[in-house]
Amino acid sequence: MKPQVKAFFHKPTFTYTYVVYDGKNPQCALIDPVLDFDYKSGRTSHESADQVIQWIQENQLELSWILETHAHADHITGAKYFQQQLGGEIAIGDHIHLVQGVFKKVFNYGDEFIANGQQFDRLLGDNITLPLGALEIKVLHTPGHTPACVSYDIGGNLFVGDTLFMPDVGTARCDFPGGDAATLYDSIQMLLSYPDETALYMCHDYPPEREARYMCTVAEQKQDNIHVGRGTSKADFVAMRSSRDATLEMPALILPSIQINIRAGELPDAEDNGTSYLKLPLNMF
């Protein structure tokens, strides 16, 4: 059974959030929700999230799962806000402890931050399944962009996170801590081993002079992806990715995003004046 999929594009961060459901039962899953964030003022807000919430409520759906494909470096997750408003369990790949461990050191967190994934309601191992109405969510470990990336197979449709971008954009960087281009290549090959007509849903699109798109097929990726299409070898992919990654700047929101996203969307504990603070490591990167 194919799922029903509603996509929401968050223009400020080029991120797609998906609501997935079976069309008969009320249960739905939310994939990669976004919180609005104004870096200049340090203010989070939820105008975009509220539009998704309104759509879920208008369609009389119940939020069962809030699924992250990985700890994002380019936007702040709306997972906690959605959970507060609609319920549901927040889940992420079970290798998230690797990412938390790295950034616990970067931000010099003390014992108050435990890098074992306990901030999330559910840690997802490779190939485990979750129920979603008449559908099943199968978790696919797809590391490479980060060591904890997962994709979700829902009714044979794949939600690939940052494992792939649209064919004319290519693939995501692999130079974050624990990222690895050869590993990403293997993850991509696993996804492209699905039948040609399989629908792939991207987490982002960065459209080069065209409308933003969020879905394509395995066949389109195999034929046209500028980084892995037409049988690109692993060696050629790794060489391309490594030289390209060396030219990329840090994502604009990486420092605030990571600090909140490794906490499943919870802000750091408020200080005695009631305000939460983020850290800014100076001269580290």
Ligand SMILES: [Fe+2]
């Ligand atoms: Fe990412």
